[in-house]
């Protein structure tokens with residue numbers, strides 16, 4: 250699977266604007282951040298900046314790495330003091346100065362063999378006591394994942410990159426201490442057309458009109474399983490917030506062990 254940037258229109262119109270995910274993610278992040286204010290913060294792939302609002306309120310200095318230039322004017326308006334870097338994160342050399350590096354729903358756009366090196370680079374760029382926070386959808390048991398499995402024959406056309414999260418979390422444990430929180434959210438589509446469009450163009454990431462036409466009848470049939478009493482169509486999903494922190498210095502660890 251190649252690296253790419255999801256076209257802004259598809260994602261914003263067919264997914265972002267149809268879900269409560271950002272509110273729920275913000276609620277969970279507030280619990281993690283508590284009252285903490287981070288000095289230097291890097292938000293990787295902020296998109297339109299919805300969740301960046303919260304990140305900004307916990308940051309003294311904010312840097313945004315966003316390769317999709319269509320987002321830049323909006324980001325400049327909302328975060329006038331932030332530094333915007335118009336590059337792909339994996340190609341960007343980091344200064345080693347961050348207290349928080351936040352990568353929310355952006356790793357899918359980076360080849361999966363570069364997930365770990367990219368996270369290692371991020372972890373190495375953290376100041377003492379810093380945190381790397383990664384947010385990703387968990388496909389394993391959700392309706393979203395089931396939809397992807399049903400159409401796994403289309404996988405070769407899908408440019409999303411993904412590593413099952415238990416496996417990925419295990420890999421991250423090599424760097425530091427890892428804690429994670431799972432949250433559920435729903436994508437609600439107003440009618441059957443919206444449902445089929447969201448499934449074909451975002452979930453399955455098809456960009457060939459020919460393939461879209463070919464699979465449309467099947468997705469329309471599947472849609473009936475997702476229909477709610479109010480006539481709308483809902484897809485339930487789950488995501489995970491993974492926090493990687495530096496191990497405490499050995500002396501503190503030893504004191505902790507004595508105390509238990």
Ligand SMILES: C[S@@+](CC[C@H](N)C(=O)[O-])C[C@H]1O[C@@H](n2cnc3c(N)ncnc32)[C@H](O)[C@@H]1O
Nearest residue numbers: 254293294295296300317337338353354355358
């Ligand atoms: C699904 S959006 C997530 C937006 C936001 N972080 C959130 O959680 O609401 C993914 C963002 O990652 C950006 N992106 C895509 N490829 C990237 C890359 N290689 N490096 C950094 N950001 C990337 C996209 O342009 C998009 O803005």
